[in-house]
Amino acid sequence: MKISFMVRMLTRNKIRVIDAGVVPRTEDGALIHMSYGGRATFPDELEGALRDVSSRHLIDPSRYYFRTNPLFETGRPDTPGSTASWRPAAAA
Numbered sequence: 747m748k749i750s751f752m753v754r755m756l757t758r759n760k761i762r763v764i765d766a767g768v769v770p771r772t773e774d775g776a777l778i779h780m781s782y783g784g785r786a787t788f789p790d791e792l793e794g795a796l797r798d799v800s801s802r803h804l805i806d807p808s809r810y811y812f813r814t815n816p817l818f819e820t821g822r823p824d825t826p827g828s829t830a831s832w833r834p835a836a837a838a
Contacts, residue, residue: 762786764814776820784814 764784771777788796788810796802 760787762788766814779819781817781819782814783817784812786810786812 762785764782764786766782768780769777770780792805792809795805
């Protein structure tokens, strides 16, 4: 599985721009490009805690704003008899 992740800091208003992507392969070999874009803001007093990888997951989510939106793409055509299922039933 190919994974890339990047977070950029925009210093003007302390908004972090999230740009992440994953490209998994289904059991029948189809590729799915999953990208996640979003925004995050953290108060200044959390900056030290965010740098501590061993405990940053313990920060109360109500103390910051973090939103992402996933996008799923594939070039694989819908093939009758395929075992791959990449779309939720509601989208199929």
